[in-house]
Every structure is written in structure tokens, then in C-alpha cells.
Amino acid sequence: MAKRHRLTIKDVAEAVGVSTQTVSRVINNRPDVLPETRQRIKEAMERMGYHPNALARGLSQRHSYTLGVVTAGLKYIGPSRTLNGITDQAEQEGYTLLLKELPRFDTDQIIPILNSLYARQVDGIIWVVPEIGDNRAWFQDSQLLPAVPMMLLSKSPHSGVSSVFIDNYQGGRLATEHLLNQGYRHIGHLSGPLDWLDARLRKAGWQDALQAAGKESKEEHSVEGNWSSSSGEVAIQRLLEQYPEMDAVFVANDQMALSVLYIASKMNLRVPQDLGVTGFDNLPESAFFSPPLSSIEQDLHKLGCISVKELVRMVEKIRLENTNPEPISIVFTPELVVRESSSGPHR
Amino acid sequence: MAKRHRLTIKDVAEAVGVSTQTVSRVINNRPDVLPETRQRIKEAMERMGYHPNALARGLSQRHSYTLGVVTAGLKYIGPSRTLNGITDQAEQEGYTLLLKELPRFDTDQIIPILNSLYARQVDGIIWVVPEIGDNRAWFQDSQLLPAVPMMLLSKSPHSGVSSVFIDNYQGGRLATEHLLNQGYRHIGHLSGPLDWLDARLRKAGWQDALQAAGKESKEEHSVEGNWSSSSGEVAIQRLLEQYPEMDAVFVANDQMALSVLYIASKMNLRVPQDLGVTGFDNLPESAFFSPPLSSIEQDLHKLGCISVKELVRMVEKIRLENTNPEPISIVFTPELVVRESSSGPHR
DNA sequence: CTGAAAGCGCTTACAG
DNA sequence: CTGAAAGCGCTTACAG
Numbered sequence: 001m002a003k004r005h006r007l008t009i010k011d012v013a014e015a016v017g018v019s020t021q022t023v024s025r026v027i028n029n030r031p032d033v034l035p036e037t038r039q040r041i042k043e044a045m046e047r048m049g050y051h052p053n054a055l056a057r058g059l060s061q062r063h064s065y066t067l068g069v070v071t072a073g074l075k076y077i078g079p080s081r082t083l084n085g086i087t088d089q090a091e092q093e094g095y096t097l098l099l100k101e102l103p104r105f106d107t108d109q110i111i112p113i114l115n116s117l118y119a120r121q122v123d124g125i126i127w128v129v130p131e132i133g134d135n136r137a138w139f140q141d142s143q144l145l146p147a148v149p150m151m152l153l154s155k156s157p158h159s160g161v162s163s164v165f166i167d168n169y170q171g172g173r174l175a176t177e178h179l180l181n182q183g184y185r186h187i188g189h190l191s192g193p194l195d196w197l198d199a200r201l202r203k204a205g206w207q208d209a210l211q212a213a214g215k216e217s218k219e220e221h222s223v224e225g226n227w228s229s230s231s232g233e234v235a236i237q238r239l240l241e242q243y244p245e246m247d248a249v250f251v252a253n254d255q256m257a258l259s260v261l262y263i264a265s266k267m268n269l270r271v272p273q274d275l276g277v278t279g280f281d282n283l284p285e286s287a288f289f290s291p292p293l294s295s296i297e298q299d300l301h302k303l304g305c306i307s308v309k310e311l312v313r314m315v316e317k318i319r320l321e322n323t324n325p326e327p328i329s330i331v332f333t334p335e336l337v338v339r340e341s342s343s344g345p346h347r
Numbered sequence: 348m349a350k351r352h353r354l355t356i357k358d359v360a361e362a363v364g365v366s367t368q369t370v371s372r373v374i375n376n377r378p379d380v381l382p383e384t385r386q387r388i389k390e391a392m393e394r395m396g397y398h399p400n401a402l403a404r405g406l407s408q409r410h411s412y413t414l415g416v417v418t419a420g421l422k423y424i425g426p427s428r429t430l431n432g433i434t435d436q437a438e439q440e441g442y443t444l445l446l447k448e449l450p451r452f453d454t455d456q457i458i459p460i461l462n463s464l465y466a467r468q469v470d471g472i473i474w475v476v477p478e479i480g481d482n483r484a485w486f487q488d489s490q491l492l493p494a495v496p497m498m499l500l501s502k503s504p505h506s507g508v509s510s511v512f513i514d515n516y517q518g519g520r521l522a523t524e525h526l527l528n529q530g531y532r533h534i535g536h537l538s539g540p541l542d543w544l545d546a547r548l549r550k551a552g553w554q555d556a557l558q559a560a561g562k563e564s565k566e567e568h569s570v571e572g573n574w575s576s577s578s579g580e581v582a583i584q585r586l587l588e589q590y591p592e593m594d595a596v597f598v599a600n601d602q603m604a605l606s607v608l609y610i611a612s613k614m615n616l617r618v619p620q621d622l623g624v625t626g627f628d629n630l631p632e633s634a635f636f637s638p639p640l641s642s643i644e645q646d647l648h649k650l651g652c653i654s655v656k657e658l659v660r661m662v663e664k665i666r667l668e669n670t671n672p673e674p675i676s677i678v679f680t681p682e683l684v685v686r687e688s689s690s691g692p693h694r
Numbered sequence: 695c696t697g698a699a700a701g702c703g704c705t706t707a708c709a710g
Numbered sequence: 711c712t713g714a715a716a717g718c719g720c721t722t723a724c725a726g
């Protein structure tokens with residue numbers, strides 16, 4: 001731990017023999033500084049190892065160059081891949097991130113977390129918390145809504161809030177239509193927890209794809225899991241009992257799909273001949289399951305990037321033009337990745 | 348986006364009819380305020396929706412209540428699980444996190460990222476970047492070392508820097524000794540990329556365990572992967588060629604171990620009878636591989652928590668006692684989780 | 695128990 | 711092209 005004197009703009013100004021605001025002009029790359037003066041100041045800053053205090057700067061500029069990121073479930077792969085995109089893009093745009101994680105998905109802790117972000121004068125907020133139950137209810141309370149732009153990373157845009165998201169409904173349709181095209185006839189669904197919006201959307205995609213093909217989706221053709229592999233293990237066994245004619249299943253994520261493969265192998269059900277399987281998320285491991293798993297790929301890294309890019313665009317618009325930008329909404333369609341697990345009932 | 352006037356301590360003071368520093372005392376929970384006055388001020392703050400500006404506060408206090416977290420490889424599960432622990436504990440301690448991610452593991456981008464943290468007056472830094480190649484070389488440059496305490500989340504503590512880490516060497520020994528105890532005789536190793544310290548430590552554990560059992564570990568008994576499942580697929584095939592007597596393999600992570608199971612199944616090698624397998628990381632999915640995978644569990648969440656707790660302890664010690672605390676070093680031993688993939692050559 | 699003054703390290707008009 | 715003054719929103723001694 002190096003012992004270092006805390007340098008200020010004043011120290012630099014004195015060393016060079018100019019006033020502090022001339023130094024300030026150089027820091028901020030303003031014109032109107034004699035090139036030679038600018039050069040001398042730059043050299044002095046370099047030599048002395050001076051770095052402007054961002055807190056002081058933020059205080060007088062009323063602009064912190066800071067974005068708040070609120071996540072939940074970082075230990076899952078989805079949120080962290082998104083966060084990966086967010087950090088990449090924020091670095092490029094010259095913004096620093098304040099990271100907050102909700103300890104649970106529901107609504108208790110939201111107010112202190114928001115307040116701590118507001119107190120730190122964030123220029124914008126990215127909301128990377130999945131919509132579960134009524135954990136979006138606070139959006140209705142205009143008292144709580146930020147005075148800065150906010151970007152929502154999932155569907156269900158509420159009035160006035162921008163959003164960027166991946167179309168989970170389309171993902172469900174894609175996966176199910178693919179199974180139909182491969183010649184499977186009786187397609188079940190192993191869903192995520194249905195208090196999650198994403199789980200409901202994927203299920204709705206499955207239902208509508210069946211309906212569009214003139215098939216019915218009965219209640220007993222689907223069973224609910226909680227995203228974990230162990231929940232999938234239980235769920236698939238129940239589904240096989242409830243729906244014995246089932247010859248294919250659309251599973252709402254790859255972790256549960258892994259358990260489906262596991263149980264199938266235990267029960268001597270051949271995948272894909274006796275049971276076609278598609279997952280969702282396209283984990284890097286899924287290509288190495290036995291058999292390799294077909295899945296729905298969502299580009300979460302890109303999602304994170306775009307959300308920062310658009311948010312920064314809004315922030316700068318407010319600062320430069322002083323006008324409130326219109327909320328925007330961007331949708332990406334996920335893509336089907338075909339592997340052996342769904343290659344059809346006949347081989 | 349709610350339109351809101353930016354309230355200051357002055358507005359509150361005027362509303363209540365006291366001076367600003369009385370309000371300040373209430374904000375900071377100082378004694379020496381008439382209980383009734385305190386109550387009136389609290390009510391006013393609540394009613395007006397006032398929140399102190401953390402930037403102004405940090406500026407005058409010279410204490411930002413902010414920690415910098417530098418990560419790399421967030422898209423992998425390890426760093427995000429650690430980050431999960433860090434966010435949890437930081438919230439509890441009342442500190443906010445600034446998150447930075449290195450775009451690559453090597454050293455280029457380090458200086459601007461450190462400077463941006465210093466500029467924001469972080470009270471401490473947590474370094475969650477794996478040691479690869481010489482990406483720790485900058486530790487030697489005391490010019491670059493932070494003036495605030497730093498916590499290193501891996502082995503190889505450099506002089507004066509505190510560290511908390513999980514003993515990867517012990518993990519390698521545990522895994523290998525387990526295979527020996529199960530009756531396997533010819534134990535190979537599929538390592539991670541050997542410019543990673545963790546990969547070298549796991550390998551050294553394998554070597555020493557063999558040696559302690561009176562066995563030799565030849566060069567051709569081990570092959571290097573790059574942590575990914577696809578690298579594992581190539582590596583295990585090469586290892587089987589190089590070391591045909593091999594009847595068990597310690598794989599340096601679960602993702603590569605998954606490929607080992609995949610290739611074994613393709614080649615009609617039975618696991619665990621013909622080939623025992625242990626992984627490392629204990630992914631939640633690993634219990635559902637075919638067969639379920641034995642692995643080494645590292646409690647990364649706890650690692651993250653402890654690092655924050657100890658760092659905050661150091662920060663507060665400096666603030667209160669104005670003494671530089673001694674650097675500390677804490678080691679955790681990982682644990683073996685036994686499953687079917689290593690249950691022995693005889694069934 | 696409470697307040698007037700000075701300061702934290704910058705930037706923003708305003709002069710010249 | 712450069713500088714003196716005031717201000718950003720707090721807190722820290724110092725008085726009383």
C-alpha cells in the first residue's frame with residue numbers, strides 16, 4: 001500500500017504557474033488553451049501522477065458519469081452473461097457502473113437500493129431483474145421512479161420506461177415448431193416457474209405453436225419446474241406419467257433439459273428416437289450433453305451492450321439538449337440451434 | 348421518469364427552521380441533538396423525500412463508502428459466484444460497489460481501470476482476476492499500487508497485499524487421492540491452461556498425490572485443455588492415446604469433465620468401471636451428468652463474503668485508528684463431493 | 695444542544 | 711487565451 005499525498009488541481013496549477021481553471025480546461029479537453037500551455041500542463045499532470053477527483057467533478061457538474069445496475073440471481077449464468085455485455089459497453093462509453101444485487105427476487109429490498117443509487121447521483125439505471133410475481137409493482141409508484149432514465153432488460157414495458165429484451169415467446173414457438181417439423185406428434189412442455197414472466201412467455205409460445213399446427217395443448221401436457229436440474233428430474237418423471245403418448249418435450253432451460261436426458265437414459269428411453277428434446281439458453285456445455293442438446297440461443301452479451309448504448313444516448317441527450325427523450329423499446333429474436341437431441345423420431 | 352426538484356440539506360434546514368449542520372448531525376446519527384429536534388428533522392426528510400448527496404458527502408468526508416471490484420471472465424460461472432458473495436456482503440456492510448471488468452486477462456487495460464477507481468475515491472479494492480501469465484507484474488510497481496487497502500482473491504500473495512483464496516493445490520490432491528483410494532491404478536490428468544496459476548496448482552496436487560503413493564507422473568500422463576468443454580473433447584482423446592493404461596482421470600474442471608464423459612460414452616468406455624473421473628468446481632449440473640460426476644466443491648460465495656468483510660475491517664481501521672493494518676492471508680480448503688463417476692474399477 | 699464560517703476539489707459563468 | 715469569484719452539497723472544527 002503506497003503512501004501518497006492526495007494531489008489536487010491546485011497543486012498542478014501551482015507547479016505549472018497557471019490558474020486552476022486553466023488546468024480544468026485541459027482536463028476537460030476544452031479549446032481556448034494555448035497549445036504550449038496545454039502541453040506543459042499535461043506533462044505536469046503525468047509527471048506528478050495527478051488524477052482528477054471524480055466526486056468533486058460530479059458534484060459541480062451534476063453529472064456523475066455513473067450508471068446504476070440492479071441485478072438479481074448473479075449466480076445464474078443468464079444475468080452474468082448480460083452483465084458481461086454491460087461492463088464491456090460501459091467501459092467503452094466511459095461510464096462507471098455501480099452494481100447492486102437484490103438478495104431475493106421479490107420486492108422488499110428495492111427501496112433502500114434505489115435510494116442508495118439516487119444518493120450517488122447515477123445518470124441512469126439498468127434494471128436486470130427478471131419479472132416475477134408483482135416485483136414490478138413499484139413501477140406504478142411515481143414517487144419511487146428515478147428522475148434519471150431507466151432501461152428495463154425484459155419485456156412488459158411500463159409506460160414511460162425504455163426496454164430492451166429477447167422475445168421469449170418467439171423462442172418457445174421456435175423450439176416447438178422445430179419439434180413438429182421433425183415429425184414428433186405429442187409434444188409436452190417442462191416449464192419454468194410460472195410466476196416468472198419469461199416462463200409464462202415460453203409456455204405461451206409452446207401452446208400457440210401447437211394450436212397453429214391444429215393440435216391441442218392440455219393442462220396435463222405440461223409440468224412446472226423451478227429452473228434447477230433437480231427440479232427437472234422430478235418434473236420429467238411426472239410429465240411422462242401424465243402424458244404417456246409424449247414423444248418430444250420442449251424444456252424451458254438447458255439445466256432442466258439435462259435432467260430429462262439423465263432420466264431418459266435411466267429409463268432406457270432413447271433420445272431422440274423415443275423422446276425428442278429441446279432446451280433453452282444454449283449453455284456452452286449443451287453441445288456435450290449425451291446426446292448433444294438442441295436449444296434456443298439468446299445473445300445476452302449483445303443485450304447488455306445495447307442497453308448501455310441506448311441508455312447513454314438518452315443520458316447525453318438530456319444533458320446536451322435538456323429534453324426528455326422518448327422511451328424506446330427494442331426486441332431481439334432468439335435463434336434455434338439444432339443438435340442431435342431433436343433429430344426426429346425416425347432415424 | 349418523474350420530474351423532481353433536487354433537494355438539498357438547505358431545503359430541509361429551512362423547512363424545519365434549523366441550521367444545516369443540525370440536519371447533518373441527524374443524517375449522521377450524531378448525538379447532541381435534542382430528541383424532539385431530531386424527530387422533527389427526520390419527519391421533514393421523510394416527508395420531503397430527501398436523500399443526502401453521496402458525492403458531496405464523500406468529498407468532504409474523504410471517505411466514499413465505495414469499494415472497487417475488478418473482475419475478468421464474468422461470463423464464466425466462477426467469477427460470478429464470487430461476485431454474488433461480494434455484493435451480498437457489501438450491501439450488509441453499507442458499502443457500494445464499483446464494478447470493472449478487464450476485457451482480457453492480460454495486462455494492457457489495467458492502468459486506466461485502476462485510475463478510474465482511484466479517481467472515484469474508492470476506499471478499497473477487491474481483485475478478482477485469476478493470475479495468468481505475468482498479469483500480476485504491475486504489483487511490483489509501487490507507483491501503480493493503490494493508496495487504499497487491496498484484497499486479492501487468489502493465491503500468490505505479494506508483499507503487502509492481503510489475500511483470501513481457496514487452496515487449489517489441496518483440491519488437486521484430494522481428487523487424486525480419492526481416485527487412488529477407490530482402487531484406480533493409472534491416473535491421468537486433464538489440466539487447465541498452464542499459464543493459469545490455478546491450473547498449475549491443481550496439476551501439482553495431482554503430481555504430489557501420485558508421488559506420495561509411490562507412483563510416478565510422467566509428462567505424457569497429462570494433457571492441457573483451456574477449460575472449455577470443446578477443448579476437453581480433443582484433450583481426452585489425446586490423453587487416451589498417450590496413456591492407454593489409464594483407468595482414471597482427474598479433470599481440472601467440470602466442463603471439460605463433461606466432455607470426458609461424452610467421449611467415453613462414444614468410445615464405449617464405461618464410467619466408472621473402465622475409467623474413473625473426477626472434476627473440479629462442482630457445478631449444479633454435475634450431479635445430473637451421466638453418470639453423476641464426482642467433483643471438488645469450492646465455496647466461492649463465502650470467499651466473496653469474507654473478502655469484503657476483511658477489506659471493510661481494514662478500511663475502518665485506517666479511518667478510526669489511522670494506522671495501516673497488517674496484510675492478512677486466509678486460505679480455505681475445498682471439499683470433495685463423491686458421486687458415481689469415481690466409484691471404483693470393480694462394481 | 696445549536697449555529698456561523700471555512701473547506702472538500704472541482705466547474706461554471708463572467709471579465710478582460 | 712487566461713484568471714478571480716462564486717458555487718456544487720455536504721462536513722469539520724470552533725464557538726457559545
